[in-house]
Amino acid sequence: MAAGLLGLCTRRLLAAAATRGIPAARVRWESSSSRAVIAPSAVVGKRGPEPTTRWQEDPDTEDENLYEKNPDSHGYDKDPAVDLWNMRVVFFFGFSIVLVLGSTFVAYLPDYRWSRNLLALAVFAFFQGASPRSLHSVFMFYYPSHHTENCWCVCLSCCVMSSQRDHLDLNAAQIEDRSKRAV
Amino acid sequence: MLKIIIPTIMLMPLTWLSKKNMIWINTTTYSLLISLISLSLLNQPSNNSLNFSLMFFSDPLSAPLLVLTTWLLPLMLMASQHHLSKEPLIRKKLYITMLTMLQTLLIMTFTATELISFYILFEATLVPTLIIITRWGNQTERLNAGLYFLFYTLMGSLPLLVALISIQNLTGSLNFLLIQYWNQALPDSWSNIFLWLACMMAFMVKMPLYGLHLWLPKAHVEAPIAGSMVLAAILLKLGGYGMLRITTMLNPQTSFMAYPFLMLSLWGMIMTSSICLRQTDLKSLIAYSSVSHMALVIVAVLIQTPWSYMGATALMIAHGLTSSMLFCLANSNYERTHSRTMILARGLQTLLPLMAAWWLLASLTNLALPPSINLIGELFVVMSSFSWSNITIILMGTNITITALYSLYMLITTQRGKYTHHINSIKPSFTRENALMALHMTPLLLLSLNPKIILGFTY
Numbered sequence: 001m002a003a004g005l006l007g008l009c010t011r012r013l014l015a016a017a018a019t020r021g022i023p024a025a026r027v028r029w030e031s032s033s034s035r036a037v038i039a040p041s042a043v044v045g046k047r048g049p050e051p052t053t054r055w056q057e058d059p060d061t062e063d064e065n066l067y068e069k070n071p072d073s074h075g076y077d078k079d080p081a082v083d084l085w086n087m088r089v090v091f092f093f094g095f096s097i098v099l100v101l102g103s104t105f106v107a108y109l110p111d112y113r114w115s116r117n118l119l120a121l122a123v124f125a126f127f128q129g130a131s132p133r134s135l136h137s138v139f140m141f142y143y144p145s146h147h148t149e150n151c152w153c154v155c156l157s158c159c160v161m162s163s164q165r166d167h168l169d170l171n172a173a174q175i176e177d178r179s180k181r182a183v
Numbered sequence: 184m185l186k187i188i189i190p191t192i193m194l195m196p197l198t199w200l201s202k203k204n205m206i207w208i209n210t211t212t213y214s215l216l217i218s219l220i221s222l223s224l225l226n227q228p229s230n231n232s233l234n235f236s237l238m239f240f241s242d243p244l245s246a247p248l249l250v251l252t253t254w255l256l257p258l259m260l261m262a263s264q265h266h267l268s269k270e271p272l273i274r275k276k277l278y279i280t281m282l283t284m285l286q287t288l289l290i291m292t293f294t295a296t297e298l299i300s301f302y303i304l305f306e307a308t309l310v311p312t313l314i315i316i317t318r319w320g321n322q323t324e325r326l327n328a329g330l331y332f333l334f335y336t337l338m339g340s341l342p343l344l345v346a347l348i349s350i351q352n353l354t355g356s357l358n359f360l361l362i363q364y365w366n367q368a369l370p371d372s373w374s375n376i377f378l379w380l381a382c383m384m385a386f387m388v389k390m391p392l393y394g395l396h397l398w399l400p401k402a403h404v405e406a407p408i409a410g411s412m413v414l415a416a417i418l419l420k421l422g423g424y425g426m427l428r429i430t431t432m433l434n435p436q437t438s439f440m441a442y443p444f445l446m447l448s449l450w451g452m453i454m455t456s457s458i459c460l461r462q463t464d465l466k467s468l469i470a471y472s473s474v475s476h477m478a479l480v481i482v483a484v485l486i487q488t489p490w491s492y493m494g495a496t497a498l499m500i501a502h503g504l505t506s507s508m509l510f511c512l513a514n515s516n517y518e519r520t521h522s523r524t525m526i527l528a529r530g531l532q533t534l535l536p537l538m539a540a541w542w543l544l545a546s547l548t549n550l551a552l553p554p555s556i557n558l559i560g561e562l563f564v565v566m567s568s569f570s571w572s573n574i575t576i577i578l579m580g581t582n583i584t585i586t587a588l589y590s591l592y593m594l595i596t597t598q599r600g601k602y603t604h605h606i607n608s609i610k611p612s613f614t615r616e617n618a619l620m621a622l623h624m625t626p627l628l629l630l631s632l633n634p635k636i637i638l639g640f641t642y
Contacts, residue, residue, distance in 0.1 A: 075613025
C-alpha cells in the first residue's frame with residue numbers, strides 16, 4: 001500500500017512537472033514488492049500552453065487603428081465619407097428624429113387614466129342626483145382653458161342621461177350599483 | 184401591427200440589396216424609423232388592449248417591451264460594426280439578417296394573441312440567437328454555450344407545449360383576450376399541479392430562475408456584442424412576459440405553488456449578487472447581475488399584486504436598457520484589450536474620461552440609484568414583497584446592498600486606480616461608442632421623468 005501511495009504521489013509530481021513545462025527526469029521505477037511502476041507520462045511536452053500564460057481571450061487579432069488613416073474617424077467605417085455619413089445618420093435619426101420627436105409624442109399622450117377617473121366621478125355624481133350643469137362646471141374646473149373630447153363626452157353623456165333619468169325610478173342602492181358598474 | 188412587422192421583414196432585402204458601403208447606414212436608418220413607429224403603440228386609450236387583428240394585439244404590458252425591442256436593433260447594429268469590419272461582405276449581411284430575423288420573431292412574440300402562436304415564436308427566437316452565438320462568438324467555448332442555451336430552453340419549454348395543447352383541448356381557445364375573462368379556477372389536483380409546473384418552467388428557465396441559470400453566464404459571455412445585448416435586454420424578458428400572461432389562467436395554484444420558486448429567487452438573488460463580487464470576467468459579472476435582477480422580477484410576478492406587476496414591468500424595461508449598456512461598455516474594453524478580465528483594463532478613467540462618465544451612469548442605474556426607473560421597479564417589488572411577507576425585507580435589503588457593492592466594485596476596478604502599462608496606447612473612444620451609450624442612457628433618463636408608460640396594465 002505504501003508503495004502504491006508512493007507511486008501515486010510520484011505520478012502526481014511528474015504530472016505537475018509536466019504541466020508546468022519543466023522537463024521530467026526520464027527514469028522508470030518498478031516496485032519490487034508490488035506491481036507499481038512509475039514512468040514519465042507519454043504526453044510530456046505535448047501539452048499546450050496553460051491558459052494563464054495567455055492573458056488575452058482573443059490573441060490573434062490584427063488591430064487596425066482607424067485614427068491612423070483618418071484622424072477624424074467616428075468609428076463606423078474605414079472610408080471617411082461613409083464614416084461621416086454614418087455618424088450623421090445616427091445622430092439625425094437617432095437623436096433628432098426618434099428621441100426628440102418620440103419623447104414629444106410620449107409626453108403629449110393624453111392621460112387616459114385621469115380622464116377615465118374623472119368620467120367615473122362624473123357618472124357617480126350624476127347618479128347621486130347632480131344636474132348636468134353642475135357636472136359641466138365641475139369638469140370645467142379641471143379644464144378651464146379649452147374643451148377636450150373627453151369634456152364633450154361628459155357633457156353629451158350627462159345630457160343623454162339626464163333626459164333618461166326622469167324616466168327612472170331608482171332607490172339609493174340601485175343608483176350606487178349602476179354608478180359602480182358604469183366605471 | 185403590420186406597420187412594424189413588414190418594415191422589419193423588409194430590412195432583410197434592404198441588407199442584401201444595399202451596396203457594400205451603405206449596408207450599415209441603410210439598416211441603421213430604417214431600424215431607427217421602425218422604432219419611431221413603434222412608439223405609437225404607447226398610445227393606449229382603452230383599459231383593455233389595442234386589438235389590431237385576430238393575430239396581434241398590444242396592451243400596456245407588451246407595448247413598452249415592443250418599443251424596447253425595436254429600439255435595440257439599431258443599437259445592436261451600431262455596436263457590431265467594428266468587430267464585423269474585417270468580415271467578408273456576405274457574412275456581414277448574414278449577421279444583419281440574423282439580427283433582423285430575431286427582431287421580427289420577437290415583435291411577433293410580444294404581440295401574439297394566441298398562446299400556441301406565442302409558443303412557436305418563443306421557440307423560433309432560439310434559432311437566430313443560437314446561430315449568432317455559435318457562428319460569431321470569439322472563443323471555442325461558444326459551442327458549449329450554444330448547446331447549454333438551446334437545450335436548457337428546449338427542456339423547459341417542451342412541457343409547456345404539452346400543457347398548452349391540453350388546455351386548448353379542454354377550453355377550446357388559448358387567446359389572451361379571452362383568457363382574461365375566463366374566471367374558472369383550476370381544481371386542486373395533482374394533474375393541475377403538474378400543469379402549473381409545465382406552464383411555468385419554460386419561463387423560469389428563460390428568466391432564469393436561480394438553479395436553472397447555468398446557461399446564462401455561458402451564453403452571455405460567449406456571444407458577440409449584439410448577441411449579449413439582445414439576450415440580456417429582450418430574451419430574458421420573454422420569460423417575464425410569458426409568466427405575466429400565463430399566471431392569469433393558473434389560479435389558485437399559484438398561491439401555493441409559488442412558494443418554492445419564491446424561496447429560490449429570494450435566495451438566488453443574494454447568491455448571484457455575491458458571485459458577482461468574485462468575478463474576474465467582466466461579461467460574466469454582468470451576466471450574473473442579470474440573473475440577480477431577473478430574480479426580483481420572478482418574485483414580483485409570483486406575488487401577483489398590482490404593485491408587484493408594476494415593479495416587474497418597470498424593472499424589465501430598466502434592466503433591459505442598463506444591462507445592454509453595460510455589455511456595450513464591456514465590449515468597448517474588449518475591442519481594445521482583447522480580454523474580458525477586469526483587472527487587465529483598469530484605471531481607464533485617466534485614459535478615456537468620457538467613457539468613464541458612461542461607466543458611472545451605467546453603474547449607478549444598475550445599483551438602482553434614485554430617481555431612475557431601476558429604483559422605481561425595485562422599490563415596487565421590495566414593497567410588495569414586504570407586504571407579502573415582512574421577512575423578505577432582510578433578503579431584499581441584503582440583495583440591494585450587494586448589488587451596490589458589485590456595481591461599485593466593477594466601476595472602481597475598471598475606472599479607478601493607475602492604468603496598466605499595456606493599455607496606455609489604446610485608441611480613444613469613437614463617436615460611435617459615445618453615441619451608443621447616449622442612445623442607451625437617454626431613454627433611461629427620460630423614462631425617469633414619465634415612468635407611468637412602463638408600469639404595465641395594473642397602473
